[in-house]
Amino acid sequence: xxxxxxxxxxxxxxxxxxxxxxxxxxxxxxxxxxxxxxxxxxxxxxxxxxxxxxxxxxxxxxxxxxxxxxxxxxxxxxxxxxxxxxxxxxxxxxxxxxxxxxxxxxxxxxxxxxxxxxxxxxxxxxxxxxxxxxxxxxxxxxxxxxxxxxxxxxxxxxxxxxxxxxxxxxxxxxxxxxxxxxxxxxxxxxxxxxxxxxxxxxxxxxxxxxxxxxxxxxxxxxxxxxxxxxxxxxxxxxxxxxxxxxxxxxxxxxxxxxxxxxxxxxxxxxxxxxxxxxxxxxxxxxxxxxxxxxxxxxxxxxxxxxxxxxxxxxxxxxxxxxxxxxxx
Numbered sequence: 001x002x003x004x005x006x007x008x009x010x011x012x013x014x015x016x017x018x019x020x021x022x023x024x025x026x027x028x029x030x031x032x033x034x035x036x037x038x039x040x041x042x043x044x045x046x047x048x049x050x051x052x053x054x055x056x057x058x059x060x061x062x063x064x065x066x067x068x069x070x071x072x073x074x075x076x077x078x079x080x081x082x083x084x085x086x087x088x089x090x091x092x093x094x095x096x097x098x099x100x101x102x103x104x105x106x107x108x109x110x111x112x113x114x115x116x117x118x119x120x121x122x123x124x125x126x127x128x129x130x131x132x133x134x135x136x137x138x139x140x141x142x143x144x145x146x147x148x149x150x151x152x153x154x155x156x157x158x159x160x161x162x163x164x165x166x167x168x169x170x171x172x173x174x175x176x177x178x179x180x181x182x183x184x185x186x187x188x189x190x191x192x193x194x195x196x197x198x199x200x201x202x203x204x205x206x207x208x209x210x211x212x213x214x215x216x217x218x219x220x221x222x223x224x225x226x227x228x229x230x231x232x233x234x235x236x237x238x239x240x241x242x243x244x245x246x247x248x249x250x251x252x253x254x255x256x257x258x259x260x261x262x263x264x265x266x267x268x269x270x271x272x273x274x275x276x277x278x279x280x281x282x283x284x285x286x287x288x289x290x291x292x293x294x295x296x297x298x299x300x301x302x303x304x305x306x307x308x309x310x311x312x313x314x315x316x317x318x319x320x321x322x323x324x325x326x327x328x
Contacts, residue, residue, distance in 0.1 A: 022037060022076065023076040035061050057242040065221050175207070
């Protein structure tokens with residue numbers, strides 16, 4: 001990016017690095033652990049898809065990176081959390097605000113709950129520009145108009161003066177994409193960005209992200225849709241009950257899954273081979289973070305569970321992939 005120093009743009013370290021992240025929420029029942037010891041990296045030019053069922057901790061993980069978890073109810077800590085060498089873990093005040101929005105862009109799951117119903121679209125995009133630049137209001141409005149065109153908005157000048165409720169779900173999501181990318185951020189975090197959209201609009205939004213996220217930036221895409229993962233991912237991280245249970249380059253992951261949970265997720269995808277047949281489902285549900293099982297957290301739902309699964313599973317590493325399971 002244009003504002004990077006030569007030292008910060010070193011290609012020797014990952015764009016995003018997280019080591020041993022823990023996220024919890026204080027409730028009346030006690031501390032709910034949503035993320036438990038997650039480590040991951042996102043390289044420049046990479047789309048890392050984090051996949052898993054609802055309740056596995058994907059959003060808590062994603063929102064901890066730009067410090068968007070509710071304070072003081074949420075707590076998070078890690079051995080390391082850095083963006084392009086910048087320590088994210090201890091950022092506060094103005095330095096945090098400079099990174100959040102300018103170097104990290106976030107696309108939220110539900111645009112209607114993220115856009116203010118009291119302000120016109122042009123004002124909201126302009127505000128995002130004014131927060132992180134020396135632009136005048138006129139310049140910010142011109143840039144907002146330009147970005148509405150970049151995200152493929154029909155009649156962007158009309159949309160500039162529209163209210164959020166006057167736009168369709170797909171148009172609202174395009175506005176969110178424009179707001180997230182308007183500063184050409186290093187890292188884009190997209191949390192289930194197509195969940196509420198129809199199939200055609202979903203495809204348009206994904207194509208838009210592929211086109212607009214640059215080679216020297218990274219995309220962290222949170223989803224439970226394996227079809228989206230197949231279409232978008234450079235690398236895949238499978239999350240279950242607060243832990244990453246498998247990581248692999250997308251090509252290797254879809255060719256062969258090492259963790260039983262990953263195999264079960266893929267088996268539930270419709271395909272030509274399953275046409276006319278009942279799709280398999282994973283029995284039961286993700287355990288509550290108030291009561292995670294000891295040992296392997298997937299063992300109560302796993303068809304390949306063994307007696308030793310009552311113990312914490314070992315972490316295996318092979319070439320570019322890792323998996324956490326008693327099966328090697």
